[in-house]
Amino acid sequence: MKDLQDDVKGITIGGKNYTSFQYADNAVFVSDREDELQPIIMRLGEICTEYGMEVNVKKMKTMAFSKSGKM
Numbered sequence: 747m748k749d750l751q752d753d754v755k756g757i758t759i760g761g762k763n764y765t766s767f768q769y770a771d772n773a774v775f776v777s778d779r780e781d782e783l784q785p786i787i788m789r790l791g792e793i794c795t796e797y798g799m800e801v802n803v804k805k806m807k808t809m810a811f812s813k814s815g816k817m
Contacts, residue, residue, distance in 0.1 A: 754777075755777065755778075755785075756775075756777050756782075766786070
């Protein structure tokens with residue numbers, strides 16, 4: 747099975763593509779652009795379905811940052 751990082755663009759750090767960071771039972775999904783975040787979330791849903799898991803959307807939060815201060 748492909749990893750989430752293989753299918754979608756996230757952010758590049760040190761020449762490696764990252765779409766998420768995990769710690770314990772938490773995950774942060776990242777992208778340089780808002781429109782590139784949707785494919786990451788869609789792929790997460792596909793992977794969860796493959797493993798018989800579900801994402802609790804009531805606990806899901808979104809946050810956007812901008813270097814320029816404009817959103």
